[in-house]
Amino acid sequence: MIEKLKMQTPNITEQNMEQIAKLFPNVMTETQDKNGEVQKAIDFDLLKQSLSSVLVDDADERYRLDWPGKKASLLKANTPITKTLRPCREDSVNFDSTENVYIEGDNFEVLKILQESYLGKIKMIYIDPPYNTGKDFIYKDNFAAKKADYEEELGTTDEEDNKLFKNTDSNGRFHSDWLSMMYERLIVARDLLKDDGVIFISIDDNEVHNLREICDEVFGEENALEQMIWKKRYQGAKEKHLVAVHEYIFVYSKVKESIREIYVPATQEYIDRYYTHKDENYNSRGGYRTQPLEAGKSMDSRDNLTFSFEAPNGKLISPKRQWIWSKERVLDAIDHGEIGFTKDKYSPYIKQYLKDRKGVVRKTKKQTIIDNVYTQNGTKEMNDIFENLGIFPFPKPSFLLSQLIEFANTNKNDLILDFFSGSATTAHAVMQLNAEDKGTRKFIMVQLPEATDEKSEAYKAGYKNIAEIGKERIRRAGTNIVEDNQNKIGIDKLDIGFRVYKTDSSNMEEVYYHPEQLSQDNLFSLASNIKEERTPDDLLTQVILDLGLELNLPIEQKKMHGNSVFIVQTNALVACFDDNINIKIIDEIAQLQPFRVVFKDGGFSESKDRINLEERFKRLSPETLITVI
Known part of the structure; x- marks a missing residue:
């Protein structure tokens, strides 16, 4: 293709905008030029706020999601804090040698504390934040608007203090609280991701529209990878209107161009359609689909792929053109039962087992439906671990997290963060995957020590806060995983420990800073x-x-x-x-x-x-x- 020269000096403005967009994707917006055409632009007020240690005022209208408290939230995200973490050896497992971390405290403070140590080092983040169902949520930061403050900032009264419109709890105040809570955390979390890192966020219908807006702003709309639909239950409870059986999982990348091939978990429909073959390995590896061992015409010719080999029945097999695997790999696959032969012509084919496949390559930008794992699985999992005590209702199942970890193209030594860790499902999934593939993935779990209800089964069982449940789940799950895999070589090296830290004020007296x-x-x-x-x-x-x-x-x-x-x-x-x-x-x-x-x-x-x-x-x-x- 012949490229036409621009015959002009470079557009420095565009180059500068590209650099600013990489550093501050949340300041990119749209505006109209003199001809009325929509074009990319920079929200300079937001850019000023990102670079300022004081609150910046602006009143210009533009295309963006706004709410009372947004600028204060941005200011908070950029303001240093003097909090620190204190180790808790008595709650930890293998403190000095483990590479896993469990942190108790407000996750915004924790993200700020981790900001320098883990800048650009996290491969995957998963969060299951409060869904804002209309009730007050536990993350009530100091920016959360009181009703009077909210109305004053929103401008709901005129100069004579008359109401401009009726303000109720349902028309915005709780949305603003929730948006501010999420916005500042996502701004800090983005910096922790590697360039090829991804973040998964679970959400339901209450805030799905607002979450999409703030994720587009924080990560950049171009870095949106998927809005998955997760079928969370077999069937829904009877309701007045529609039965809700699904939630969503947003997937955003740090830098989309840095990510390799993306896989999505295979749906049951896909499995039933393609993985139809079974053999003696079915119980451990599932069904398989077939692929010809012989290469197609489009594959470049290579001498090392042209050879004959002896099939299990003694027949000498030769290709018409060439194979897609080398001789060593073919013979090894035959020894392990990974190559089959057709009954008619005894043509060799590769067995692609379901267990060995990451999923389905995402070929189009469409919503992926996950329907082979449900909240009921998560509840059963917790009951199995905690002897049917019923201490944590409806947790995410670890198999769901295992699918997402594979979707994220994690390497076997990557770092995975969950800063709304709840019952620590993500930690469970990381340890389970490491046991299966001898990986050394590491986790960082963050959980506010939110008090359990005194009437709850958890409280009666001695768990006074959610963090205590999460830590005990990791201890028990780790022990179970080792016991279930005791015959595997190297299982004794599986890291099932974790270091516990708790947020606190600085170790230094105030005079140290002033x-x-x-x-x-x-x-x-x-x-x-x-x-x-x-x-x-x-x-x-x-x-x-x-x-x-x-x-x-x-x-x-x-x-x-x-x-x-x-x-x-x-x-x-x-x-x-x-x-x-x-x-x-x-x-x-x-x-x-x-x-x-x-x-x-x-x-x-x-x-x-x-x-x-x-x-x-x-x-x-x-x-x-x-x-x-």
């Missing part, structure tokens, strides 16, 4: 800028996060000349938070050639020791970065 506020009166009362009740484990966690390291790195604790020393991932970080550091440990630490070392500012009793510290590292490990807190 030393100018220190007065003569409180100078001597502050012997340390670290809060008294905080432990070395607490300090290590905040240092790891502050340095942008991941929470799942291996941690080793050692004693060196009477001091406690933390070693993170061999030599990524070495830290000692003791008050009286023995200067002799410096040489031993330097032998590790650490990338960074961290000490307490008051850890060295004499100034000469601090000088000696710097000199010893300059000589023994000059590349090491020395930091104090």
